[in-house]
Amino acid sequence: MVAMPAADEAVLARRAAIVAALRAIVPGEGVIETEAEMRPYESDGLTAYRQLPMVVVLPQTTDEVSKILRYCHREGVKVVPRGAGTSLSGGALPLADGVLLGLAKFNRILEIDYDNRVVVAQPGVTNLGVTHAVEAAGFYYAPDPSSQIACTIGGNVAENSGGVHCLKYGMTSNNVLGVELVLMTGEVVRIGGKHLDCGGYDLLALVCGSEGLLGVVTEVTVRILKKAEGARAALVGFPTSEAAGDCVAKIIAAGIIPSGMEMMDKPAIHASEAYAHAGYPLDVEALLIVELDGPEAEVDSLLARVSAIAKESGSTTLRASTSEEERLRFWAGRKAAFPAVGRISPDYYCMDGTIPRARLPEVLARIRALSQQYDLRVANVFHAGDGNLHPLILYDANKGDELERAEKFGADILRCCVEVGGVLTGEHGVGVEKRDLMPTMFSKEDLDQQQRVKCAFDDKGLLNPGKVFPTLHRCAELGRMHVRAGKLPFPDIPRF
Amino acid sequence: MADTLKPRDEADVVEAVAWALVEEKTLEIVGQGSKRLIGRAAQTDLTLDLSGISGVTLYEPEELILSAKAGTPIAEIERLLADKNQELAFEPMDCGPLLGGETGRGTLGGVIAANLSGPRRPKAGAARDHTLGVHAVSGRAERFKSGGRVVKNVTGYDLSKLVAGSWGTLAVMTDLTVKVLPRAEDVTTVLVLGLDDARANAAMTAAMGSSCDVSGAAHLPARIAAKSAVAALAKAGRGVTALRLEGIPASIAYRRKQLEKLMRPFGRLTALGREDSLRLWRAVRDAAPFADGSLRALWRVSTAATAGATVAGKIVAATGAEVFYDWAGGLVWVEMPTAIAEENAVRAALGGNGHALLIRADASVRASAAAFEPQDDALAALTRRVKESFDPSGILNPGRMWAGV
Numbered sequence: 073m074v075a076m077p078a079a080d081e082a083v084l085a086r087r088a089a090i091v092a093a094l095r096a097i098v099p100g101e102g103v104i105e106t107e108a109e110m111r112p113y114e115s116d117g118l119t120a121y122r123q124l125p126m127v128v129v130l131p132q133t134t135d136e137v138s139k140i141l142r143y144c145h146r147e148g149v150k151v152v153p154r155g156a157g158t159s160l161s162g163g164a165l166p167l168a169d170g171v172l173l174g175l176a177k178f179n180r181i182l183e184i185d186y187d188n189r190v191v192v193a194q195p196g197v198t199n200l201g202v203t204h205a206v207e208a209a210g211f212y213y214a215p216d217p218s219s220q221i222a223c224t225i226g227g228n229v230a231e232n233s234g235g236v237h238c239l240k241y242g243m244t245s246n247n248v249l250g251v252e253l254v255l256m257t258g259e260v261v262r263i264g265g266k267h268l269d270c271g272g273y274d275l276l277a278l279v280c281g282s283e284g285l286l287g288v289v290t291e292v293t294v295r296i297l298k299k300a301e302g303a304r305a306a307l308v309g310f311p312t313s314e315a316a317g318d319c320v321a322k323i324i325a326a327g328i329i330p331s332g333m334e335m336m337d338k339p340a341i342h343a344s345e346a347y348a349h350a351g352y353p354l355d356v357e358a359l360l361i362v363e364l365d366g367p368e369a370e371v372d373s374l375l376a377r378v379s380a381i382a383k384e385s386g387s388t389t390l391r392a393s394t395s396e397e398e399r400l401r402f403w404a405g406r407k408a409a410f411p412a413v414g415r416i417s418p419d420y421y422c423m424d425g426t427i428p429r430a431r432l433p434e435v436l437a438r439i440r441a442l443s444q445q446y447d448l449r450v451a452n453v454f455h456a457g458d459g460n461l462h463p464l465i466l467y468d469a470n471k472g473d474e475l476e477r478a479e480k481f482g483a484d485i486l487r488c489c490v491e492v493g494g495v496l497t498g499e500h501g502v503g504v505e506k507r508d509l510m511p512t513m514f515s516k517e518d519l520d521q522q523q524r525v526k527c528a529f530d531d532k533g534l535l536n537p538g539k540v541f542p543t544l545h546r547c548a549e550l551g552r553m554h555v556r557a558g559k560l561p562f563p564d565i566p567r568f
Numbered sequence: 569m570a571d572t573l574k575p576r577d578e579a580d581v582v583e584a585v586a587w588a589l590v591e592e593k594t595l596e597i598v599g600q601g602s603k604r605l606i607g608r609a610a611q612t613d614l615t616l617d618l619s620g621i622s623g624v625t626l627y628e629p630e631e632l633i634l635s636a637k638a639g640t641p642i643a644e645i646e647r648l649l650a651d652k653n654q655e656l657a658f659e660p661m662d663c664g665p666l667l668g669g670e671t672g673r674g675t676l677g678g679v680i681a682a683n684l685s686g687p688r689r690p691k692a693g694a695a696r697d698h699t700l701g702v703h704a705v706s707g708r709a710e711r712f713k714s715g716g717r718v719v720k721n722v723t724g725y726d727l728s729k730l731v732a733g734s735w736g737t738l739a740v741m742t743d744l745t746v747k748v749l750p751r752a753e754d755v756t757t758v759l760v761l762g763l764d765d766a767r768a769n770a771a772m773t774a775a776m777g778s779s780c781d782v783s784g785a786a787h788l789p790a791r792i793a794a795k796s797a798v799a800a801l802a803k804a805g806r807g808v809t810a811l812r813l814e815g816i817p818a819s820i821a822y823r824r825k826q827l828e829k830l831m832r833p834f835g836r837l838t839a840l841g842r843e844d845s846l847r848l849w850r851a852v853r854d855a856a857p858f859a860d861g862s863l864r865a866l867w868r869v870s871t872a873a874t875a876g877a878t879v880a881g882k883i884v885a886a887t888g889a890e891v892f893y894d895w896a897g898g899l900v901w902v903e904m905p906t907a908i909a910e911e912n913a914v915r916a917a918l919g920g921n922g923h924a925l926l927i928r929a930d931a932s933v934r935a936s937a938a939a940f941e942p943q944d945d946a947l948a949a950l951t952r953r954v955k956e957s958f959d960p961s962g963i964l965n966p967g968r969m970w971a972g973v
């Protein structure tokens with residue numbers, strides 16, 4: 073388990089005063105301090121980690137957020153922002169000496185502007201809530217994490233979340249046009265808006281995926297898309313995952329970007345089918361779901377090309393949806409893959425590495441070998457189109473050292489992803505979970521530069537500390553320059 | 569003319585920056601210099617010319633990625649991609665002709681550092697959206713990398729996208745990895761004739777809000793259309809609103825019918841085939857109507873798409889400027905009648921709802937005007953802190969974006 077920074081006893085000793093100060097900012101039920109009432113906040117989607125916060129505060133306005141942060145900045149109190157708490161990397165894990173700042177009350181859609189195709193929402197609105205608000209007019213919000221019923225748009229921004237439609241329509245950061253951000257000092261900055269691009273530094277790019285370490289997002293402007301006229305999905309079965317991987321590469325090489333292209337291995341297919349009854353073939357080693365969207369003429373023509381490519385790649389079964397219900401049923405199995413796996417095992421641990429697609433067969437072989445080595449089962453769900461793997465490691469936390477083995481197994485998978493040219497996390501974030509693996513991907517200089525950026529936003533390191541960065545440095549120390557005595561580059565570097 | 573250092577590799581860049589740090593020299597960072605005249609004119613002690621750090625290091629069409637050294641000519645990259653029917657979907661602009669230079673110049677590093685994207689921007693995203701990873705040298709003379717070679721990646725802060733659009737003020741990029749995409753099989757353009765700016769703005773709004781998947785929406789008022797190299801526009805004798813459809817032929821044919829049905833109430837319709845479409849959208853991308861060798865002040869204004877005609881109307885009323893629209897009205901190209909930038913008129917019309925960049929003006933104007941959008945105090949302070957986190961001594965392109973940054 074990853075260790076969190078030690079609690080500051082001096083802060084804990086001042087708890088009563090801190091609670092009182094927060095009550096003066098947020099009246100009534102907005103401040104929660106009893107153990108029983110704080111219990112629901114003790115962990116997020118990474119349930120192996122639990123910690124009660126010092127106090128929970130649920131502000132309702134930007135002004136309240138600003139006052140809370142200004143107070144905590146002055147008093148040296150740590151703050152952990154939280155949306156719906158579905159993070160799979162422990163991003164919203166509380167700190168014993170920290171204020172947990174929940175954004176659940178920021179749950180209103182502020183503006184729907186169909187003409188500019190944007191929605192302005194408070195951060196606590198759920199991902200699906202944005203789509204629901206605009207779907208009657210034929211629009212939707214494209215990034216669609218499987219947790220979309222519960223997770224918040226603010227959490228999506230903080231994690232730069234993805235979903236099955238990201239292959240064609242991009243991740244959160246490609247779909248967010250603006251935010252209102254409260255800095256740890258209480259200052260409020262607005263970045264972007266209904267227009268495209270930033271007039272200065274692209275700070276939006278930093279905020280997306282900042283995991284609650286740079287500021288608290290209090291308003292989000294997202295772009296919405298008009299629904300395509302139609303969509304069809306094909307279920308394609310393969311005797312090997314190599315053949316399925318080959319098919320994916322050929323589809324893209326043929327110039328086709330499907331609106332979704334997902335892969336599942338045999339254990340995942342069986343678990344899903346038993347749970348969701350989507351009609352998946354059970355006698356295949358790998359299943360691809362390929363979805364194409366657009367006008368009928370386009371969908372039918374591309375589907376025919378995809379079918380031909382699949383046959384060429386050795387597919388053994390292919391079924392294309394013929395109705396909207398059938399298409400949704402195909403997806404229901406995939407979208408329920410996590411809970412389905414949850415039914416066949418007391419616990420599961422979801423990994424999230426991304427790899428260059430061509431390396432899929434060797435990475436899957438490696439995962440199989442590791443599964444034997446650690447004696448734990450694994451089911452693979454895979455955003456095949458963009459190389460994002462979700463191996464689900466099955467374990468039982470109540471059995472001996474299974475959790476510990478699962479964590480080691482997971483870390484080995486991620487190291488393997490980095491080795492083949494991939495990354496530690498494709499969409500779930502670093503959080504607590506992958507914090508100590510960061511040096512497998514980044515050098516000290518890389519991490520120092522990231523932390524210096526953090527210092528530009530949060531000079532005292534009070535916002536969500538203990539996440540993302542394996543080693544905490546003081547900003548003053550990071551800012552110090554160690555310039556070696558200048559050697560003229562001129563003898564070597566051509567000069568004109 | 570400042571002295572020029574021409575590093576051969578990343579190690580040379582580190583040496584040069586380390587030397588500049590100790591000697592307290594400032595560096596202007598350039599690729600081929602094709603965008604050198606955009607924005608603020610700043611004085612530096614030396615020029616760091618990256619054009620020698622060149623070459624595509626990795627191109628995997630099936631993975632949709634390309635890696636290249638920062639000084640690689642963009643023309644070389646576009647040729648390589650075209651061979652595999654792929655492209656940079658954000659349509660990098662060719663600034664040469666606009667600034668009195670040659671066409672076809674520019675480097676990958678410069679394209680990403682400027683983050684100027686073409687007509688497909690609303691649909692496909694900006695240059696920064698296609699930037700997957702960078703290796704760079706900070707103003708502290710330290711090498712760092714960010715991102716990677718895969719599209720889906722949330723490991724650490726996305727410094728690649730931050731460095732994109734920072735005009736060389738944060739770090740010297742040495743290697744980049746970008747996302748590439750298949751080129752559309754075919755393209756057609758539906759033209760609506762005779763609309764005034766407000767009506768054209770409304771027509772483009774309707775088109776973008778349909779499921780016709782329009783991948784470009786531009787409006788050229790009559791005098792601008794008249795300058796077009798495409799006969800259908802040059803001879804139209806009135807304003808032309810252009811809507812681009814890309815994809816497979818069967819899909820285009822169907823969407824064209826839908827789009828024409830939607831546009832018929834707005835005005836008379838006609839269409840451009842493939843070759844004329846390519847020509848027209850290239851011209852829109854490069855603001856070709858204003859590339860006539862003049863040094864009249866030229867602004868690139870980004871605002872909410874529906875606000876385009878209103879913002880432009882105010883600027884025109886105050887200054888007598890000529891304008892045309894891209895991004896369904898969200899991008900307004902504004903050419904002033906003279907070399908005077910008329911910055912106050914531009915900023916006032918925009919009213920903070922977007923940003924304006926001075927793309928062209930003579931040197932004296934560029935030295936005094938605020939070429940980039942001014943920021944409020946909190947944002948300006950944050951911007952300065954971000955700059956200092958990369959370049960504490962302010963040696964990389966100081967003053968290129970704002971004085972003191």
Ligand SMILES: Cc1cc2nc3c(=O)[nH]c(=O)nc-3n(C[C@H](O)[C@H](O)[C@H](O)COP(=O)(O)OP(=O)(O)OC[C@H]3O[C@@H](n4cnc5c(N)ncnc54)[C@H](O)[C@@H]3O)c2cc1C
Nearest residue numbers: 155156157158159163217218224226227230233234284289
């Ligand atoms: C069953 C299941 C399926 C999932 N599927 C997907 C998937 O398909 N794709 C995917 O990308 N993710 C997926 N996730 C992960 C998770 O849902 C996302 O990361 C989601 O974006 C988190 O949103 P949240 O509101 O729950 O945020 P939280 O978990 O509350 O917080 C996440 C992080 O964001 C910060 N944060 C939250 N709100 C704010 C704010 N307003 N301002 C600043 N920081 C803030 C927190 O500090 C924390 O670091 C899944 C999770 C589960 C449990």
